[in-house]
Amino acid sequence: MTKRRPQTLARLLDAALEAFAANGFGGTRIEDVCERAGYTRGAFYSNFASKEELFFALFDRHAARVLERFEKQAAALGPGAVTLADLAAGLAEFDDDERTWYLVTTEFTLSAIRDPQAARRLAEHDARLRGEAMRLLAERLARAGLRLRPGVELEPLVRMLIAIREGALAQSYVEPEALPPGTLERQFLPALLGAVTEVAAEPVAEPEHG
Amino acid sequence: MTKRRPQTLARLLDAALEAFAANGFGGTRIEDVCERAGYTRGAFYSNFASKEELFFALFDRHAARVLERFEKQAAALGPGAVTLADLAAGLAEFDDDERTWYLVTTEFTLSAIRDPQAARRLAEHDARLRGEAMRLLAERLARAGLRLRPGVELEPLVRMLIAIREGALAQSYVEPEALPPGTLERQFLPALLGAVTEVAAEPVAEPEHG
């Protein structure tokens, strides 16, 4: 019987997201999650075997959502002319619940560094996400009339962009007033992207002074 | 009486570093720390009031050490000619216990995002560290015969470099074989630094195609 089941499961996961974001994995009791979801611990143990399993399930759902959202954004691309500043601006945008997700995924990353099983899970998701990002970036670059310079690979570049997003976000969330989210991206990504690309039509070798 | 005191305190902090890195803050019992240090819980409660206080103390000692190490590195700068690749290579180096520290500081960062008190502490430390990094970077750029382009500030640039280090490190620790630490730095920092600087002697405006 499954009319209630998916709903309670979803509400438990929603509650887990809130609770983990608020107090972290270790700081969250199973009963916290149940209270937020409006259930008792009975409902929890009927759906999950342990808090770890809940954490994994939460990550899976979250990963699916992120991917889904990203694909939609990619599909809904404006057809206008694209500049490097536009590209950077796109990478400087952050959703409202990005913070909640950041807290949970970062903690999951930590657990992945310690636990190979979690690491595989995370790596798999990241690979899919990078794949999407690579396609999107390639398309936007092409639309901007640019191409990667010889020796610059798409995947490492996407890894770099993700690293920047994550690293900058950490600083922004610790000091929101000193560094609003997106500041560093807008400030430096045009230069970085400009340095690793060249005009597709007339590939001019820019002078390097390093 | 203080012959033993500092030693036990140091051993407790060492043990805490190990334990927190291995199992995280929430996953570490006070007794874990004491066992690793070779004491009982009596020693702990004689030195700390709670696990949180231990965590804070650990962070303070760690912050001091990082700063100290960084200053020494800065002082021990080789006098040789400096290129952008050298600069990038310096930012691509990672100590062996960097991983341990990464795990602990990242968790502290998470707690700082949630707790204003921890945030202040972290922000203060980061500011000091950035100050050092700014001086060091300025010196090395000068030595390389470069200067920042108009509109590029030193502090945001250092923030950016730190963001890159942290973000790249996260990926490297999750997939050490796919992305050895330092890879992204070596690959992209020369381009980035080249794009935000210009030759000090003959300030030439490089063509931008974005």
Added chain:
DNA sequence: GTTATCGGATACATTCACGTATCGGATACG
């Protein structure tokens, strides 16, 4: 509409980590 099964609530036992209060040994001081 009746029945069987499923899902969540309730109640209980257990384990475990915590904090405190006290004791014994070691260290500095006279």
Added chain:
DNA sequence: CGTATCCGATACGTGAATGTATCCGATAAC
């Protein structure tokens, strides 16, 4: 060398979170 004080060990009580076992209501099948 004796003594007072400090520090870490030991022992205990307590609260809390966990997991399980059972019960009851709801839902689907017939």
